[in-house]
Amino acid sequence: MQRHHTRAATILSTLFMGLGQIYNRQFIKGFIFLIVEALSLTYFIQKLGRAFWGIVTLGTTSQHFEKVKGIAKLVKGDHSIFILIQSLITIIFFLLFLLAWYMNIRDARKTGAARDAGHTPGTFKQSIRYILDYKFAQTFLILPSVGILLFTVMPIIFMVMLAFTNYSAPNHMPPAKLVDWVGFETFRSLLVLKSWSQTFYGVLTWTIIWAILSTVTTYLGGMLVAMLVSQQGIRFKGVWRAILIVPYAIPQMISLLLMRNLFNGQFGPINQYLKVFGLDGLPWLTDPFWAKVTVIVVNMWVGIPVSMLLIMGVLTTIPRDMYEAAEVDGANSYQKFRIITLPMVLFSTAPTLIAQFAGNINNFNAIFLLTAGNPPNGDYQYAGSTDLLVTWLYKLTLDQNKYNMASAVGIIIFLIVASFSLYNYRRTKSFQEEDMIQ
Amino acid sequence: MSGVNIKRTIRLGLSYLTLLILSVAALYPAIWILLSSLRPGKSLYSKTLIPETFTLEHFRALFYDPTLLFPTWWLNTLKIASCSMLLGVFLTLLTSYAVSRFRFKTRKTTMSGLLVLGMFPGFMSMIAIYLLLKEFDLLDTHMALIMVYAAGAPLGGTLIAKGFLDTIPRSLDEAARIDGASNFGIFWRVILPLSRPMITYMALTQFVGPWVDFIFARLILRTKDKWTVAVGMWDMVNTNQNTNFTTFAAGAVLISIPIMILFAFLQKLLVEGLTAGASKG
Numbered sequence: 001m002q003r004h005h006t007r008a009a010t011i012l013s014t015l016f017m018g019l020g021q022i023y024n025r026q027f028i029k030g031f032i033f034l035i036v037e038a039l040s041l042t043y044f045i046q047k048l049g050r051a052f053w054g055i056v057t058l059g060t061t062s063q064h065f066e067k068v069k070g071i072a073k074l075v076k077g078d079h080s081i082f083i084l085i086q087s088l089i090t091i092i093f094f095l096l097f098l099l100a101w102y103m104n105i106r107d108a109r110k111t112g113a114a115r116d117a118g119h120t121p122g123t124f125k126q127s128i129r130y131i132l133d134y135k136f137a138q139t140f141l142i143l144p145s146v147g148i149l150l151f152t153v154m155p156i157i158f159m160v161m162l163a164f165t166n167y168s169a170p171n172h173m174p175p176a177k178l179v180d181w182v183g184f185e186t187f188r189s190l191l192v193l194k195s196w197s198q199t200f201y202g203v204l205t206w207t208i209i210w211a212i213l214s215t216v217t218t219y220l221g222g223m224l225v226a227m228l229v230s231q232q233g234i235r236f237k238g239v240w241r242a243i244l245i246v247p248y249a250i251p252q253m254i255s256l257l258l259m260r261n262l263f264n265g266q267f268g269p270i271n272q273y274l275k276v277f278g279l280d281g282l283p284w285l286t287d288p289f290w291a292k293v294t295v296i297v298v299n300m301w302v303g304i305p306v307s308m309l310l311i312m313g314v315l316t317t318i319p320r321d322m323y324e325a326a327e328v329d330g331a332n333s334y335q336k337f338r339i340i341t342l343p344m345v346l347f348s349t350a351p352t353l354i355a356q357f358a359g360n361i362n363n364f365n366a367i368f369l370l371t372a373g374n375p376p377n378g379d380y381q382y383a384g385s386t387d388l389l390v391t392w393l394y395k396l397t398l399d400q401n402k403y404n405m406a407s408a409v410g411i412i413i414f415l416i417v418a419s420f421s422l423y424n425y426r427r428t429k430s431f432q433e434e435d436m437i438q
Numbered sequence: 439m440s441g442v443n444i445k446r447t448i449r450l451g452l453s454y455l456t457l458l459i460l461s462v463a464a465l466y467p468a469i470w471i472l473l474s475s476l477r478p479g480k481s482l483y484s485k486t487l488i489p490e491t492f493t494l495e496h497f498r499a500l501f502y503d504p505t506l507l508f509p510t511w512w513l514n515t516l517k518i519a520s521c522s523m524l525l526g527v528f529l530t531l532l533t534s535y536a537v538s539r540f541r542f543k544t545r546k547t548t549m550s551g552l553l554v555l556g557m558f559p560g561f562m563s564m565i566a567i568y569l570l571l572k573e574f575d576l577l578d579t580h581m582a583l584i585m586v587y588a589a590g591a592p593l594g595g596t597l598i599a600k601g602f603l604d605t606i607p608r609s610l611d612e613a614a615r616i617d618g619a620s621n622f623g624i625f626w627r628v629i630l631p632l633s634r635p636m637i638t639y640m641a642l643t644q645f646v647g648p649w650v651d652f653i654f655a656r657l658i659l660r661t662k663d664k665w666t667v668a669v670g671m672w673d674m675v676n677t678n679q680n681t682n683f684t685t686f687a688a689g690a691v692l693i694s695i696p697i698m699i700l701f702a703f704l705q706k707l708l709v710e711g712l713t714a715g716a717s718k719g
Contacts, residue, residue, distance in 0.1 A: 081569065082569070082573070085566070085569050085570065085573060086573070089570075089573075132620060132621060132622070133620075133621065136536075136540060136621040136622075137536040137537075137539070137540030137542050137545075138536075138542060140532045140533070140535060140536040141532065141533060141536050141548070143529065143532060144529045144530075144532055144533045144589075144592045147529060147585075147588065147589030147592070148555065148589060148592065148593065150570070150589065151563075151567060151570075151585065151586055151589040151590065152555050152558065152563065152589070152590065152593065153555070154566065154570070155562075155563030155564075155566030155567050155570070156555070156558055156562070156563060156566075158563075158565075158566040158569075159562050159563060159565070159566055162565075225460060228453055228456060228457060228460075229457065231453065233446065233450050234450070234453060234454075234457075240457055240461070242702070243461045243464055243465060244460060244461065244464050245701070246464050246465055246468055246698070247464055247467075247468075248701070249694075249697060249698040249701035249702070250467075250468060250694050250697075250698065251646070251649070251650040251693060251694060251697060252650065253650045253652060253668055253671070253672065254471075254650075254671070254690040254693060254694055255467060257671070257672070257675055257686075257690075258467055258470075258471055258690065259467065261675070261683065262467065262470075267481075269470070301463070301464075301467075305464075358557065362557075362559055364559075364561070364653070390559050390561070393559065393561060393562065394561050397561065397564065397565060403565060406562075407562070410559055410561075410562035413559055413562075414557065414558055414559065414562070417557045417559075418554045418557045418558075421553055421554070421557050422550060422553065422554055425550070425553050425597075426550070
């Protein structure tokens, strides 16, 4: 008789959610679980079979004409993509249901065990208190998790799935045509097939060059400006800082669209001014090389203020006596910079630096709003000379409807960026030794 | 004057000169767009930087030109940005409070997960979100945009906010707990009031983000009178290349000035926010 309640409650809850709780005399909780299971069952009986069918086949009837009494009539086929997304939603709900079911069994088992040990099961009020006192963090996280699940995780799973299909124009676009699973075919084309791989490696190389150059230029530029402003003897530090921060405060969308017009080769003011001085204008945005130079320069204009703010903050934390000690030892300004300032600043900002690098790989705005990836490149598939992987992905998606290829590119970007950030984050103190702050 | 003093004067002089040049470079585009918005005509280029005559016609056009709908866009954006700010800040506070104050089994996984998911290129999920919204019949609604922005907020903000919450001493929570406060009471009456700088920072970034975003806005909002300012402005220079430039400039001024004022007031907070995410030394 010793473990009688535990086993009975477990079995009952396994059979039907809530039965175990009712058996344990937790009626309100039990009924809530009962209702949840009843509603879920009606939903899944209708949907689950079709969901599995859909995710395996992606639809079987293609759109076609059928002769009905001598008149050709359009028969609507399966829309593979809608089938895929509906199936995905149903399966995610089903997994959530399984999770709830598991928790219901665990709960019944625990209460049963408590009864076996001679305790009376808690009332509904006590259950609520328990959740608020001991499971508070998890309760707090439910609402954000639902949002993230729906608008981030679900889309990610969906996109990863797309990379393994042939969903692309012109041959596999629903509703006219069906989409099929093709395994790693898309990745193979991207990495090996010459027509795609040439573009991929070209764009990838430029993306990395861009990420390095744009990070380094804004960082060094920011350091230079910060040191210039905070050196001894400069007056009105606040005013200089306020002026130099202006580019950061203008919305990027505005400043980049504006820069595109300023650098316009034909009627852009910059070339017009050069002409006034008798110089020929430069093909800022139309020549592949100069376009790359222009995006780096404009990005410096946008990015230096942020680095400047950051580094100014660090500079104030370096103790003055370190410099004084160095002066006593006869160090000149350059030596003081190299031995004290640079290491201190680098040490404090290293995580930010890596984060900026990762961010620049994904810097959609800087390229899209300024050059839109142009000038065009004849050797590339749907990409221009300044396109980053992300903007290429955008073009593949919105302009070319090569969804499978875009998803594959996206997965690759994600792997690069995420590994950087995770590595970076796991090394920071706020992750490792956070309890030491207290 | 001794040699040291001469060297010092030269150094300072050169520094001031450099700062002056940098300041011109920093301010030039801003001044240029401001002056363009006041210049008569539609052209991008003028021989003189300062226009010979000033006009407010472009600002007037923004509000009265029936093809522009600028006031509608502006109100739409205000609504979307405010709602997603409120919701987004709320969600971010929930997650950051949970991971900062409670020790539960999946805590580190939650944090790494948030970080990694935040790295995902947004447009990659674009098609999926588009289809999802279509499925729920939410396309071309402001509601959809608010949901997308707010749901994404904890991804970007949690770790920064957590860094801030970690600096609030635990002893305060414990004192409140001894006084009988519940978890929710502590959150509401101890944590929230003390995190005001953090909340301001989050609110600002959550407000400005939707205010200037056009990628999602352009995808989801289909009819012109539902557009946000960003979509409208982008359309203004993208479809009618250069014909509308001075009006664009006027719109840019109207959008930028409030944001610049906000930034000026919150400069110190911004620096703290920028550095809070990274751990110091």
